[in-house]
Amino acid sequence: xxxxxxxxxxxxxxxxxxxxxxxxxxxxxxxxxxxxxxxxxxxxxxxxxxxxxxxxxxxxxxxxxxxxxxxxxxxxxxxxxxxxxxxxxxxxxxxxxxxxxxxxxxxxxxxxxxxxxxxxx
Amino acid sequence: xxxxxxxxxxxxxxxxxxxxxxxxxxxxxxxxxxxxxxxxxxxxxxxxxxxxxxxxxxxxxxxxxxxxxxxxxxxxxxxxxxxxxxxxxxxxxxxxxxxxxxxxxxxxxxxxxxxxxxxxx
Numbered sequence: 001x002x003x004x005x006x007x008x009x010x011x012x013x014x015x016x017x018x019x020x021x022x023x024x025x026x027x028x029x030x031x032x033x034x035x036x037x038x039x040x041x042x043x044x045x046x047x048x049x050x051x052x053x054x055x056x057x058x059x060x061x062x063x064x065x066x067x068x069x070x071x072x073x074x075x076x077x078x079x080x081x082x083x084x085x086x087x088x089x090x091x092x093x094x095x096x097x098x099x100x101x102x103x104x105x106x107x108x109x110x111x112x113x114x115x116x117x118x119x120x121x
Numbered sequence: 122x123x124x125x126x127x128x129x130x131x132x133x134x135x136x137x138x139x140x141x142x143x144x145x146x147x148x149x150x151x152x153x154x155x156x157x158x159x160x161x162x163x164x165x166x167x168x169x170x171x172x173x174x175x176x177x178x179x180x181x182x183x184x185x186x187x188x189x190x191x192x193x194x195x196x197x198x199x200x201x202x203x204x205x206x207x208x209x210x211x212x213x214x215x216x217x218x219x220x221x222x223x224x225x226x227x228x229x230x231x232x233x234x235x236x237x238x239x240x241x242x
Contacts, residue, residue, distance in 0.1 A: 018228045019175070022160055025231030026153040036144045054140070074237070095237075102230055105223045107139045110146030112219065116195070 028073050029099075033058055033066045038075055038096050039103050045079075045091035075099070149194050150220075154179055154187045159196055159217050160224050166200070166212035196220070 029035055033055065040046065040054050052063055067090060070076040075096040081087040150156055154176060161167065161175050173184055188211060191197040196217040202208040 018224075019157055019160055021228040021231035021235070022224060023153065023157045023231070024235050025227040026156055028231075028234060029227075030151070030153045032144065032147040032151045035147055036140055039140055039143055073234070098230060098233065102223065102226045103139075103143060105226055106146040106150075107142040109219060109223055110142035110144070110149075111138075113149060113194070114142070114145050116216075 029102075031066070033062065034070060035099070035103060035106065037063075037066055037070065038092060038099055039107075041076055041090055041092040042096060042100075042103075045089045047087070047089055051090065150223075152187070154183065155191060156220070156224060156227065158184075158187055158191060159213060159220055160228075162197055162211055162213040163217060163221075163224075166210045168208070168210055172211065 036055060037051065040051065046054070048060075048063070048067075051067075052058060052060065055063070058066075067076065067078070071078055074093055077091050077093050079089045079091060081089065157176060158172065161172065167175070169181075169184070169188075172188075173179060173181065176184070179187075188197065188199070192199055195214055198212050198214050200210045200212060202210065
């Protein structure tokens with residue numbers, strides 16, 4: 001296989017393993033909302049309503065489900081402050097920072113792909 | 122924001138841009154099948170039936186749709202050879218190699234996350 005950029009993909013014999021890994025990663029990160037949500041919370045902790053404003057087009061029901069999924073996978077944390085009224089703030093966990101390289105690569109790729117589709121490249 | 126690993130995420134003022142980029146990337150790559158499919162075809166060109174065997178659990182209808190989506194986004198190519206019977210082979214395009222870093226990062230993360238969930242880390 002050609003090596004176009006700096007990183008090499010696993011060889012053919014490791015294909016099944018790499019495929020399983022990518023599949024497992026996508027099982028956790030699937031859908032169009034989860035990674036943008038994690039990125040958004042890595043910038044700063046936010047309340048439910050703030051997230052809904054920032055992530056355009058997500059419904060409250062889907063947002064609630066996505067947040068639960070992310071919490072189950074140790075990527076975000078739900079903090080409840082016993083004020084009156086109770087204040088609930090979501091924040092990215094230290095573990096979510098393991099996604100930083102993926103997010104940086106996706107951001108880079110998304111920008112390039114948008115330009116490609118627009119015919120600018 | 123803390124910098125835990127070697128790559129830094131965009132600052133807060135660039136948040137909206139990065140969010141849009143990741144969102145655009147996930148719009149193209151969403152779902153659990155597309156990235157594993159691209160990885161599978163990067164290893165070697167394959168026929169429809171071979172793909173169905175390799176990507177466990179995908180239905181023929183979903184596989185056909187995913188292949189069409191990937192073709193529209195320049196990530197794979199559908200080659201028709203005028204033999205009898207006609208032979209159709211899917212292969213990863215040169216452009217799909219721009220996903221290599223993302224796939225390598227996802228493979229790495231997927232493996233670690235699987236171990237974390239199993240309580241090995």
